[in-house]
Amino acid sequence: MGSMNNRSISMVGLSDNQLMELVAESDRAAFTELYSRWAGRIRYFFLRLYSFNGYMADDRTQDTFLKVLEKASGFDNTQRFSPWLYSIAYNLFKNDLRRQQLENTFRNSIKNVSAGEMPQTERLFDLKQSTEFINKALDILGDETKTIFVLRHAEELSIPEIARITGLPEGTVKSRLFYAMKKLSENLQTHQLSEWI
Known part of the structure; x- marks a missing residue:
């Protein structure tokens, strides 16, 4: 129990990029720490894009972090983590626009x-x-x-x-x-x- 707490504390001190190195090695604690740092901001980003539709924001936040797990091994550790994370989120939003054919609705305004x-x-x-x-x-x-x-x-x-x-x-x-x-x-x-x- 104590070792788990110590591990959690040690994760808090790591940078996002250091955590991503561990996530690429399937480290669950590292992923949990990244999620706790970024999930709120990503959800708020989606709330803005989806006109404060909480259901869509929640779904796409989960999808974003699933993609983080899937793509962790391809993350370039010489780059900042946040632009990479937002690019995943943005691509999910763009895919929704294509599927729902919302481009014309937005552009007509x-x-x-x-x-x-x-x-x-x-x-x-x-x-x-x-x-x-x-x-x-x-x-x-x-x-x-x-x-x-x-x-x-x-x-x-x-x-x-x-x-x-x-x-x-x-x-x-x-x-x-x-x-x-x-x-x-x-x-x-x-x-x-x-x-x-």
Whole structure:
């Protein structure tokens, strides 16, 4: 019993990459520690993408960690763990979009964005403290744009990391972020929420 507790404590001190090395060797305690560190964040990521559908978020969180087990031996330990994990989650989301043919539904909500200077609303988008207004506003974005926005502002990943996850060029990631900031700002102002800016 004591040795099990000591093993759990020793797992807490390991980095994500060190834990992945052990997961690749079928170490259950290492996987449990990784799950406890990341499951909540991955579930919240899915909640954003699935418009706060808890059932879908729970299912896809479980699927993500099953994939982590399946792919553990192929994990590149020279890379950070979090972008790799989010790429698995993002691919599951994309597969759902294909199966359910949701691309058109998302894209039809985005039309005629006027060119212009990006509004100074960066501070608005601390998603960890966002309101239901911002949650609803996120639903107007297309699937890729919404994902990029959440990865950047909620999960605090870098532009290069997001590019690797989505398979898009860094320039495209930046332009989608520009578009998302502009669109969300316009939407919030339309609904007279300028006090949040």
